[in-house]
Amino acid sequence: MNVVALAGGTGAAKLLRGLCQVMPPSQLTIIGNTGDDLELYGLHISPDLDTVGYTLAGLIDTAKGWGVAGDTFHARAMLERLGESTYFALGDRDLAVHIFRTERLGRGGSLSAVTAELAKQWGLACRLLPMSDDPVRTRVRTPRGWLAFQEFFVRERCEPEVLEVAYEGAARSRPAPGVLEALAAADAIVICPSNPMSSVGPILAVPGIRQALAERRDAVTAVSPIVGGGAVSGPAGKMMLAHGHALTPAGVAGIYEGLLARLVIDRRDADWAPALRDRGIQPIVTDSMMTHHEQEIALARVVLEAFR
Amino acid sequence: MNVVALAGGTGAAKLLRGLCQVMPPSQLTIIGNTGDDLELYGLHISPDLDTVGYTLAGLIDTAKGWGVAGDTFHARAMLERLGESTYFALGDRDLAVHIFRTERLGRGGSLSAVTAELAKQWGLACRLLPMSDDPVRTRVRTPRGWLAFQEFFVRERCEPEVLEVAYEGAARSRPAPGVLEALAAADAIVICPSNPMSSVGPILAVPGIRQALAERRDAVTAVSPIVGGGAVSGPAGKMMLAHGHALTPAGVAGIYEGLLARLVIDRRDADWAPALRDRGIQPIVTDSMMTHHEQEIALARVVLEAFR
Numbered sequence: 046m047n048v049v050a051l052a053g054g055t056g057a058a059k060l061l062r063g064l065c066q067v068m069p070p071s072q073l074t075i076i077g078n079t080g081d082d083l084e085l086y087g088l089h090i091s092p093d094l095d096t097v098g099y100t101l102a103g104l105i106d107t108a109k110g111w112g113v114a115g116d117t118f119h120a121r122a123m124l125e126r127l128g129e130s131t132y133f134a135l136g137d138r139d140l141a142v143h144i145f146r147t148e149r150l151g152r153g154g155s156l157s158a159v160t161a162e163l164a165k166q167w168g169l170a171c172r173l174l175p176m177s178d179d180p181v182r183t184r185v186r187t188p189r190g191w192l193a194f195q196e197f198f199v200r201e202r203c204e205p206e207v208l209e210v211a212y213e214g215a216a217r218s219r220p221a222p223g224v225l226e227a228l229a230a231a232d233a234i235v236i237c238p239s240n241p242m243s244s245v246g247p248i249l250a251v252p253g254i255r256q257a258l259a260e261r262r263d264a265v266t267a268v269s270p271i272v273g274g275g276a277v278s279g280p281a282g283k284m285m286l287a288h289g290h291a292l293t294p295a296g297v298a299g300i301y302e303g304l305l306a307r308l309v310i311d312r313r314d315a316d317w318a319p320a321l322r323d324r325g326i327q328p329i330v331t332d333s334m335m336t337h338h339e340q341e342i343a344l345a346r347v348v349l350e351a352f353r
Numbered sequence: 354m355n356v357v358a359l360a361g362g363t364g365a366a367k368l369l370r371g372l373c374q375v376m377p378p379s380q381l382t383i384i385g386n387t388g389d390d391l392e393l394y395g396l397h398i399s400p401d402l403d404t405v406g407y408t409l410a411g412l413i414d415t416a417k418g419w420g421v422a423g424d425t426f427h428a429r430a431m432l433e434r435l436g437e438s439t440y441f442a443l444g445d446r447d448l449a450v451h452i453f454r455t456e457r458l459g460r461g462g463s464l465s466a467v468t469a470e471l472a473k474q475w476g477l478a479c480r481l482l483p484m485s486d487d488p489v490r491t492r493v494r495t496p497r498g499w500l501a502f503q504e505f506f507v508r509e510r511c512e513p514e515v516l517e518v519a520y521e522g523a524a525r526s527r528p529a530p531g532v533l534e535a536l537a538a539a540d541a542i543v544i545c546p547s548n549p550m551s552s553v554g555p556i557l558a559v560p561g562i563r564q565a566l567a568e569r570r571d572a573v574t575a576v577s578p579i580v581g582g583g584a585v586s587g588p589a590g591k592m593m594l595a596h597g598h599a600l601t602p603a604g605v606a607g608i609y610e611g612l613l614a615r616l617v618i619d620r621r622d623a624d625w626a627p628a629l630r631d632r633g634i635q636p637i638v639t640d641s642m643m644t645h646h647e648q649e650i651a652l653a654r655v656v657l658e659a660f661r
Contacts, residue, residue, distance in 0.1 A: 087456035118423055127474045132469035133371035137445040144452070148395035166435045 053244025057237030058100035063345030080247025102167035236267035361552025365545030366408035377480035388555025410475035544575035558618030
C-alpha cells in the first residue's frame, strides 16, 4: 500500500514516526511544507523538512520538538557577538545541515535533490519531498503589517493579532518532481495533524496539488489538529479564526472542503461526528493526542485502518 | 609613529599581539595574507586574517594556534555524517565567522569591508586589511601534481615533497583599498616572522606591493622565521629549499632582496650578521622565539627600537 502524507513540522513528524512503525517505510512518501522556509545569514533553512527528517532519523530534540538533540549553540553566540539577529535559534549540528543545503542549492541543485540527499545520509527509508522546488513563503498580516512566517512565529512568539495568512510565490510555483505522481499513485493520502493554514495551506496553494487531492478524495484522510476547541499547538487557532474558520472539526473540514473522505477527530470532539457526516465526511473518533510514542503508533494504526 | 605589518598566521599574530602592547594599536595597520583562503561547503574561509583577528581579540586557541579557544566541533560532526570531507577542522564558533563573511561577500561586499566589520565587532583597535579583495590562491606543486595550499598544509600535513609554490590569480589581483596608501604613509614597515613563501610571498605577489616596499626600503624591518637552520613552524623550510633559498637568515634576505633595511635574527644565528651586512642589511640580533607572551612583547620592542 503506497501512502502519501502531507506534512508540516512537529505534529506531522510524530504521526509519521508512528506510520513508519506500522507500515514499510519504503512505501511512504512525505510531501513536506516549505512555506516556512527562510534565509538567515545567507543560509537556506527548511524547518519543516528538517523537523520531519530529524524525527525519522532519531535525531530530534524531543523536549523542544525542533532541532537536534543535545545540540549546542556556540555558532549562534558568535553570530550574536558579530551583531547578527539570532532570534531564530540555530544549533551547531543543525547549522551544518543548512550549510550543506545552501551549498548544494548554490551549485544549482534543487531543493528536492538536496532533500533526497539529506534523507539518504540520515538513513531514512521513506521518501521525503518538498512540496515545491520554487520559493513559496507564508506571510502573516498583523495590525503592524506583513510578517514573514518565522518572524511571526518565532520572533514575535505568535503574539500579534492575525488578520490574514498568504502564500507569497505560490501562484507561480510548481509541485516538486514526484509530488503529483505520488498523489496519483497513492493508495492512501494522509493530511497530517499540522496547522491547516501555515503547514498544509502552503502545500495546497501550489498549483495542481489541491486539484490532485480533490481527484483522489476517496483516498484522503485528514487528522484534525484542532482538539477540544483549540489547536494542539501553535498558532493554527488565531490563523483559522482570521479566515472565518471555527476551531472545531467542522472548521477543519471547511478548510479541506472537497478534499476529504475521512477526518480523524479526538474523542472529546465526538459530538461533531454527525456534522461531518452531513458534509459527506466519515468521522473517525479516537484518542488523537500524541504525547507518548505509543500514541503515535496507535494513531498511525487508526489512520491506516481507515483506508482498509 | 604609523606602523604597517605584513602578516601571515600564528607567528605573525604573536608579534602583532606584542606590538599592540608597546605602541598605540590605533597606529598599527596589518596587511594580512589571503593566499591560503579557501572555500569549503560554500563558505569563504580566511585562515590568516582570522588567526590574527582571534589573537588580537583574545579569542585564539593558544594551544593549537588557530581557531577559537574552547570551541566545539558539532557542526563538523554533522557535516561528516552528511558525507562531507572535514579534513579542515572548523569549530562551531569559527564557523559563525565564515558564515558571516560569506553572507556579506554574497551580497556584493568586499573582503576588506567584511574584514573591517569583523575587526570592529571583535573590538580590535588596529586596522586589519586583506592584501587584496581579489582571489589569490597559493598552490603547491608536488610529485603528484598541484595542491591547494590547505590541501598540502592540512589534509596532507605538509608531507609531500614540494617542487614549486605559485600564487594563482596574483597577476590580475589589485592591492585592497588602503594597502598602498598605508605603505606609503608608514613610518615603519614590519615583515612578520611568517612563512616567506606561503604567507608573505602571496602578499608580495600582488602587483604594486613589492614595489611599494622597495620604495620604502629604509623603513622596512623583517623578522626571520628561520632560526637555527630551520623554520620555527610549518613548511617554510621545504618551500624555501624548493626555490633554492638556503634555510638561513641569508636565505630569507634573498627572498626579500631589495626590500629590507634590517633583519631581526635569533642569537643562535648571530654568525650570519656579517653576511647580512655585506648585502646592505642591518642585522638585529635578539631572542626571537615567542613561546611566552613576554617574549612577544620583548620582540615587538626590539622591532620598534630598530626604527628609532
